[in-house]
Each structure stands twice: as C-alpha cells, then as structure tokens.
C-alpha cells in the first residue's frame with residue numbers, strides 16, 4: 210500500500226518536516242472538517258444536537274476504538290485524559306489486604322502519580338529501575354510481583370525510549386499471583402498493533418493525542434468485560450449510570466460494563482477531531498501503519514548510525530517502536546535550532562526524541578539527519 214498519497218491529508222507536512230508524532234499527531238484535513246461540522250451543528254441546532262447527533266457520534270467513536278483494539282463495544286469508556294481515567298480506576302481499590310503496586314521508573318509520571326496518591330490509603334509502591342534507561346528486564350517484574358501485589362501498572366511503549374514491553378508476559382506473571390495489570394498504551398495504540406483479548410489485557414488506557422491523530426482532550430479506557438462490572442469506582446459521573454436521562458438525584462445505577470467508568474460530559478469538539486484521526490487509521494489499517502512506521506523508524510536508526518550518531522533504542526529490533534532517542538549534549542538547543550529549519554522534533558532527558566510516522570518520507574529522514582549533523 211502506497212501511503213505517500215496520505216501526505217496531502219496533513220497540511221503541516223507541506224511546510225515542516227514533522228517528526229514529533231509521539232508528542233502530538235499531525236492534524237488531518239478530515240479532523241478539521243469534522244470540527245467545523247460540529248461548530249455548524251452547535252450553531253444550527255443548539256442543545257437539541259445532543260440527542261439528534263452527538264450522542265450517536267460518541268457511540269460511533271467508542272465503536273471505532275473497539276475495532277482498533279479488537280475489543281467488544283461495551284468494553285470501552287471515553288475519558289478526558291489518561292490522568293483522570295487512571296484516577297477513576299484507582300478509586301476502585303481498597304489497598305488493605307493486597308497493597309503492593311508495581312510500577313517502573315520509565316513509565317510516564319502521571320501514571321505513577323495515581324498510585325503514589327493512594328499511599329495514604331495503604332498503597333505501597335515498588336518502582337522497578339532500568340539498567341539502561343531503555344527497558345526493564347522481565348526478571349525484575351518476576352521478582353517484584355508476589356501474592357501481596359494488587360496491581361502492576363506499566364507502559365506498553367515507553368515514552369522516553371520507545372521500547373515495546375512484553376505486556377502479554379507481564380500480564381501472565383501478574384495473573385499467576387492474582388494481581389491485575391494496567392497498561393498505559395498512549396504511546397502504542399496506532400503505531401503498534403494492540404489486540405487486547407489476544408494479549409490477555411485486564412485494563413488499558415490510551416487516547417487521541419499521539420498515534421491516533423485525534424488531538425487533545427479525548428482518551429479511552431478498556432476494561433475486560435468480566436472484570437468491569439466487578440469493579441466499583443468511587444469516583445464516578447452521570448455518563449456512567451444506566452438511567453442517565455432520568456436525572457435521578459437519589460441513587461446510583463452504574464452501567465453494567467466498562468462504561469461505568471465514564472464521568473462527565475465529553476468534549477464534542479475533541480471527539481470530532483478524534484473521529485477524523487480514527488477514520489484515517491482504520492482506512493489504512495493497523496497492520497499497514499505498523500509496517501510503515503517500523504520501516505521509516507528503522508531507516509532513521511540506520512541513517513543516524515551512518516552519520517556517526519549513536520541512537521539509543523532497544524537492542525532487539527522487535528522491541529523497537531517509532532520513537533527514536535538520539536543522545537545529545539544540548540538537546541534543548543538542538544531542538545530549537547532544528548525548529549528554525551522547520552524540522553519539528555522534541556527532547557527528553559539528554560536526548561533528542563524523534564518520532565516518525567507513516568506519513569513521513571525517506572526525504573524527511575534524510576533532511577533531518579543532514580540538519581542534525583550540521584547543527585551538531
């Protein structure tokens with residue numbers, strides 16, 4: 210499949226070499242059109258658009274996410290950020306009988322904060338360290354997860370190294386000890402295939418911002434069907450109850466599925482933008498996207514090496530994603546200098562972070578490496 214025809218869907222690619230999808234996916238024409246449509250509907254119908262249009266749009270987005278994850282429709286709940294979804298999930302537990310939460314130092318801070326915030330309720334955090342800032346050896350999970358472990362909360366793809374973790378194995382270890390596994394898949398869904406049932410995942414969060422090309426303010430939660438109704442969040446909202454439009458102020462009837470984790474009114478503008486991204490992802494197909502992202506990121510690694518750089522990526526190519534770290538003595542200045550040349554990348558902890566996607570070309574990679582060499 211020739212994906213170069215999709216470049217014209219993303220106007221930013223005309224003027225910039227955009228290599229920062231892991232911070233924010235590029236805006237498509239389609240997302241812009243859907244947001245414009247939302248504004249026109251708001252203008253034309255006012256509040257009646259909720260019932261005639263937007264509730265259907267919300268359901269359509271849930272269904273598209275289910276398709277992407279190979280999940281069932283009622284295993285998906287929408288949220289506003291990863292932080293709020295995880296804090297809703299964290300509100301389900303008592304942290305008394307089992308109190309250990311296993312996390313890693315490579316996970317995104319907001320994911321770990323949810324568990325530190327529960328220390329006052331008895332949660333005990335065990336943070337696994339990385340020997341190389343790239344990965345966490347599986348043996349560390351094996352050693353840490355025991356019969357006191359309530360949860361293992363970790364990333365599918367690490368945001369600062371791009372390493373893909375073996376989530377299926379981590380899940381199996383957790384299950385062996387009666388613990389649940391929570392996966393932060395914000396840096397994986399879209400660029401790396403995620404089949405939640407096949408991988409045996411209990412709970413997963415992800416969202417629109419990055420590899421699903423949907424912009425900010427829209428995230429989602431997957432909870433395994435048989436687990437969802439046994440979890441009772443104490444942090445809830447009226448989008449999570451079955452009698453939402455009865456406006457009953459005197460009782461809670463949580464929906465008997467993952468939708469019980471939805472809280473308040475979603476941002477329809479964010480949903481509209483997300484719908485454009487999801488449509489493109491589904492149209493191209495996750496396997497095709499994965500193949501293209503893998504190819505362009507391997508090309509980047511090779512070109513960097515040839516130019517004398519030492520990209521810091523997982524040793525095993527099957528554990529590499531489209532996030533490539535390039536150690537640099539002054540990454541912040543380098544990112545600024547590249548930006549002046551219309552090359553958009555990012556930096557984290559002593560490295561320039563480069564994240565190409567299916568819409569990037571070999572020419573983008575060549576120009577980036579050339580410019581990096583020049584400014585260095």
Ligand SMILES: Cc1ncc(COP(=O)(O)O)c(C=O)c1O
Nearest residue numbers: 290291292317319368393395396
């Ligand atoms: C892996 C990962 N998790 C979570 C977040 C942030 O989550 P939120 O701002 O939606 O709470 C990010 C970055 O934005 C991330 O890369």
